[in-house]
Amino acid sequence: MRLVLTGNYAAAYAAKAAKVEVVSAYPITPQTQVVEKLSEFIERGEMNARYIRVESEHSAMAACIGAAMAGARVFTATSAHGLIYMSEMLWWAAGARLPIVMGVITRAMAPPWSIWSDHCDLLSLRDIGWIIYFCENAQEVFDTIIQAYKVAENEEVLLPAMVGWDAFQTSHTAEPVDVLSPDEVSKYLPPRRPLPYVIDFERPFTHGSLCYPDRYMEFRYLMDLSMSKAKKAIVEADEEYGDLFGRKYGGVLEKYLCEDAEIAVVTMGVLSGDARYAVDILRKEGYKVGLVRLRVVRPFPSSELKKELKSKKLVCVIDRNISIGRGGILGTEIKALLKNSSANVVNVVAGIGGRDVSYEDIVNIVKRSLDLVEKGEVPEYMWYGIDKEYVVKAVGEYYEPPAL
Amino acid sequence: MESKIKFDLITPISYPGEGSAGATGSWRVFKPIIDREKCRKCLLCWLYCPEAAIRVSEENYPEIIYEYCKGCGICANECPVKAISMVEE
Ligand code: SF4
Ligand code: SF4
Helix, strand or coil, X not given: XXXXXXXXXHHHHHHHHXXXXXXXECCCCCCHHHHHHHHHHHHCCCCCCEEEEXXXXXXXXXXXXXXXXXXXXXXEEECHHHHHHCHHHHHHHHHXXXXXXXXXXXXXXXXXXXXXXXXXXXXCCCCXXXXXXXXXXXXXXXXXXXXXXXXXXXXXXXXXXXEEEECCCCCCCCEEXXXXXXXXXXXXXXXXXXXXXXXXXXXXXXECCCCCXXXXXXXXXXXXXXXXXXXXXXXXXXXXXXXXXCCCCCCCEEEECCCCXXXXXXXXXXXXXXXXXXXXXXXXXXXXXXXXXXXXXXXXXXXXXXXXXXXXXXXXXXXXXXXXXXXXXXXXXXXXXXXXXXXXXXXXXXCHHHCCCCHHHHHHHHHHHHHHHHHCCCECCEECCCCHHHHHXXXXXXXXXXXX | CCCCCCCCCCCCEECCCCXXXXXXXXXXXXXXXXXXXXXXXXXXXXXXXXXXXXXXCCCCCEEECCCXXXXXXXXXXXXXXXXEEEEEC
């Protein structure tokens, strides 16, 4: 069935198609439509699920943990401050190895108050043991949420999964979306098995009790091991989905015109559409450019990225996030991967707080990066599109982050 | 198909067992003593004891398991008829 859906509505349809049994969430812009639609489905009896109303995101995740421990397939969604408020419970969900799936509609953190997209909220939680997917458009949101259940519930993985998409540009933009019915999806996604455990009143247990230094470390090791297995599970889940429903996304990375490329642009999320268009323009101008879009941040596609990028002349990583005092988060990771290769990595921080990054901007970024490489003046990272006049007015001077 | 993974070993799960923290009764400074004359068998003390160190006798009286009772006094505080007194060991 083809419907015109926003990214948020596509997420709600995906949870319905995945036969989610419990939804617990607290509304926050720009996530609200997701849970509005789900409560509508449940209210109308179109979805056989319980909606647990809560007073905060911290409680929403606590309710999700309880429901998942009781054996239900669980969904929630949040953004920015809601996500960070929830963050303590996110550690509990991961450590409890519960296959919860959560939509994260990325939104810049305050202050200053903002409702527009950047990826700082999501990426600040990259180290806690959740699988992290990131989508480019509404169709991919729909498909990825279903794939995420398949991966999270895989017995060798058993880790929760976040599926990210950008505020407004994806969350509130309507596109034609091919929507699968719950019956169609059940061919791909069987009912959840009671793993890793389900509350049993005949055999009560305590979860997460005190663990001494002689054993704690093994639990973290086992999470890390499962995360490394998640990579194969993600690729297989994408392949199988493609075979059944005709759409797949390249597993952990999507590549566009990479084969003969000397320059690779690396992006994540909605900017990738503009980046693809920029690649086309640059190709017409004679530049051998390709695009690598990260679809998964955890597990990090290290070997895949290294293979793809190590012999490029220029790797231009556009980060829609900033680790204050370090640079772009993806750029930092990719620089570490390519340390001993001949590739020059230029890390560009752009689009923060919803600042528009057009295809012209990306063409400009690539040309400027190439110029820096040719001059041998590659900086540690650089901000794109800063209003220099404002900075001078504020602090009396303007300078680029120092060159390496 | 039997899985090679032991699901209760990949995450910290513990099953209840008696006295897994050892004989905590030795921590006690004050000892709760129940006066059966005053006790009305409401079992609030049994409900409130954080250590589950109170059992219920056949006649439905609360009975303190002194091997594990650590002497916190919560039971004495909760008893509505002051049937529990805390006596120094
Ligand atoms: S709370 Fe007091 S009255 Fe009630 S059962 Fe315990 S000792 Fe008896
Ligand atoms: S003193 Fe504390 S530990 Fe002992 S029986 Fe009373 S409530 Fe339980």
